[in-house]
Amino acid sequence: RMLYYKETLEPRIEAIRQLQAGLNMRGLLPLIKKHSEEFSKFFVFNAISIDYFQFVDEFKPIFQPEGSNKFIREETIYKYFCDYVESCNSSDNATHSLSDVCQFITGSMNIPPMGFQPKIVVKFVHDCDHDCQCYPEASTCAYVIKLPVHINSLQEMITKMDEAIINAPFFFKG
């Protein structure tokens, strides 16, 4: 992140300051800040918001054989997970956007035009220690997310995913 900052942002900081000052002079800056979503398309290259259904379509859950106890548990966990993603899409109170979730899992803030190759594998972690404190875990280089099956509610999924994303080492909330 530091390297990115030095190489990409630092040479532009003065230009950004001047742009800010210019916008401020015309009273535009507060407006832009207030409506950053609408204005982002003018400033951010390719700031397409991710479509929920398209995103969920990128997931490939690896379930145990149908009918087994593990499968039943995994289906529930996967539903919590998809509901979490949905809440990031539609809830005004969501901590993270779909782009944040996408970045957490894949390192990329957008779905590539042809989709992820390979698709995002969703794995389920069984057999945790009784008093474990584990969180959903992503490996961005392999497009894998691991979900512990002891998550017991949608609310717990929301809390754990939100915290996992905030604590991800590369996560950069601008």
Ligand SMILES: [Zn+2]
């Ligand atoms: Zn655990």
